[in-house]
Amino acid sequence: xxxxxxxLKVDPSETLxxxxxxxxxxxxxxxxxxxxxxxxxxxxxxxxIQKIFKRQQEEGFWRYPGKIRETHANQDYNQLETFRMxxxxxxxxxxxxxxxxxxxxxxxxxxxxTEEGDFRGIYGxxxxxxxxxxIMELLIKAGYADDPRIEKGINWLLSQRQDDGGWAIxxxxxxKRYKDFYNIPEPLQxxxxxxxxxxxxxxxxxxxxxxxxxxxxxxxQKAGKLVASxxxxxxxxxxxxxxxxxxxxxxxxxFTNVLTxxxxxxxxxxSRKDPQVREGLDFLRQxxxxxxxxxxxxxxxxxxxxxxxxxxAVGRVFKRFYEQD
Numbered sequence: 399x400x401x402x403x404x405x406l407k408v409d410p411s412e413t414l415x416x417x418x419x420x421x422x423x424x425x426x427x428x429x430x431x432x433x434x435x436x437x438x439x440x441x442x443x444x445x446x447i448q449k450i451f452k453r454q455q456e457e458g459f460w461r462y463p464g465k466i467r468e469t470h471a472n473q474d475y476n477q478l479e480t481f482r483m484x485x486x487x488x489x490x491x492x493x494x495x496x497x498x499x500x501x502x503x504x505x506x507x508x509x510x511x512t513e514e515g516d517f518r519g520i521y522g523x524x525x526x527x528x529x530x531x532x533i534m535e536l537l538i539k540a541g542y543a544d545d546p547r548i549e550k551g552i553n554w555l556l557s558q559r560q561d562d563g564g565w566a567i568x569x570x571x572x573x574k575r576y577k578d579f580y581n582i583p584e585p586l587q588x589x590x591x592x593x594x595x596x597x598x599x600x601x602x603x604x605x606x607x608x609x610x611x612x613x614x615x616x617x618x619q620k621a622g623k624l625v626a627s628x629x630x631x632x633x634x635x636x637x638x639x640x641x642x643x644x645x646x647x648x649x650x651x652x653f654t655n656v657l658t659x660x661x662x663x664x665x666x667x668x669s670r671k672d673p674q675v676r677e678g679l680d681f682l683r684q685x686x687x688x689x690x691x692x693x694x695x696x697x698x699x700x701x702x703x704x705x706x707x708x709x710x711a712v713g714r715v716f717k718r719f720y721e722q723d
Contacts, residue, residue, distance in 0.1 A: 403430055403713050404720040405670070407683055410690030410709045417706045420444065421490050430713050438492035447491055450483055451499055458499075458506030474519030477510050481520075481529065484536045485650035490707070495541035504540060507533055508547050515554030518585075525568045525585045527558055527598050531605035532652070538608040552612060555602055563620040564594020565602045570635045595635045596628035597643075600654025600662070607662035614667065622666050625659050626674035630681070645685070648697040649707035656681060657694075657711055664718035679719065682712055 403409050414426040421441055427433040441447075453460055460483045462475035484503055487493040493500050510517050510533075517530040534551045542548055560566055568588035569579050579586070599621050606618035633639045644656045651658045660678045668675050685692045692712060696704050 403716050405679065405683065405716040406713070407686045408688060408690045410686075410713060413690035414706055414710060414713075417703060419703045419706060421492075422703065422706050422710055425492075425710060426713075430710070430717060439496075441491045442493060442497065444491065447487065447493070450486060454483075454499060454503070458502035458504075473522050474510070477507070477517070477519045478529070480506060481533050481536070482650075484533075484540070485652075488536050488539050489650040493540070500540055504537055504542060507537065508545075511547055511551065515550040515552075517551070521567075521569075522580055523583055523585055524579045525558065525588075527555070527565050527567055528601045528653075531555060531602040534605040535608045536650075538605065543609050543611070548609070552605070552609070555605065556617060558588055559590070559617070560588065560592060560594045561590045562594050562624070563617070564596075564599040564624045565621070566592060566595040566598050566635065567637070570595070570637070593634045594624055595633055595637070596625050596631075597633050597635070597638050597654045600625045600659050603662045604651065604658065607665040613665055618666060622663050622668060625654070626663065626668070626672070626678070629656065629659070629674055629678055642695070645681075646695040646697050647708055647711075649701075649704060649711055651711075652698065657708070657715065660715045660719075661711065664715050667722070668719075669722060670719035675719070679716070682715075686712075 403411065411426060411430055415423050421444070424435060424441060428435045455461065459476045459480045462479040480503060484507070487500065495501055495504065507517065510519055512518050516525055517533045518526065520526050520529045530551065534548060538548060558565060558568070566588060569586045571589040571592040572586050574586065603618065603621050603625055606612045606615065606621070612618055630641055630644050632641045638653055643653065647655050647657050651661070656678050660675065663675060670676060670679055682692065685694055687693060690709060691705055692708055694708060696708065701707070
């Protein structure tokens with residue numbers, strides 16, 4: 399098959415190549431057009447990367463730039479900011495563990511991992527079945543897939559499943575609000591009889607999908623089917639409950655939406671002929687404009703090129719699904 403993107407109304411390659419962002423141009427040529435390009439390290443000296451690393455602390459983390467309310471004092475906002483910065487570096491510039499400052503970042507995050515295997519602190523003392531796998535996804539992409547600490551994290555995630563095979567935030571299954579858990583010293587165990595949350599399960603799925611050894615596991619495949627079964631429906635819990643969040647997108651990925659879900663399913667070998675996958679692909683296809691961009695709700699818009707990153711992410715999804723046949 400020719401290099402390019404099948405399935406979309408408009409091939410957005412020219413739009414991406416002319417957007418003026420060298421990283422977007424690089425990944426478009428390498429992944430969508432399948433051109434021979436130089437090693438990804440050519441991006442590592444770009445000015446935005448140097449600005450990011452200037453703010454990195456000696457211990458490997460980034461300080462949260464916002465004001466933290468007194469009631470949130472026991473939440474690790476530096477860990478949250480470090481997760482965000484690692485996402486920028488890994489997803490937009492292809493940095494990995496070969497870079498010494500990424501190694502320092504990874505060690506800081508692994509120091510946030512408990513003996514149980516979760517990455518704790520962003521929800522205070524409570525289990526974060528959202529951010530733990532999101533951090534793991536980035537560490538796996540940065541080259542730590544074979545690290546035993548990632549295996550420990552995967553095993554912890556498997557221990558936290560609901561009876562239906564998906565995941566939820568444990569304190570939500572106990573009918574606790576965010577303001578309730580600040581003074582609870584020990585993590586609340588999940589009520590596994592409660593239904594899965596597609597917000598949470600979609601974030602967990604990204605860690606499994608990123609790992610070449612877990613993406614085909616029966617647990618991941620079942621979770622993938624669960625997430626697809628909830629396309630364009632409200633969540634079972636209060637967090638990002640409204641169905642409108644299915645079309646609210648960001649890059650690097652953060653919360654679950656139709657793009658993040660399809661990205662995971664495309665890595666896990668799901669077929670575009672699956673009715674629910676087809677529904678998601680049809681939705682994105684209909685959202686594409688004549689200029690190749692997408693009429694989706696953009697979140698976290700500090701990056702002026704976010705609209706192009708979304709196009710690149712959609713292009714990757716379509717390319718994977720249409721190359722399977």
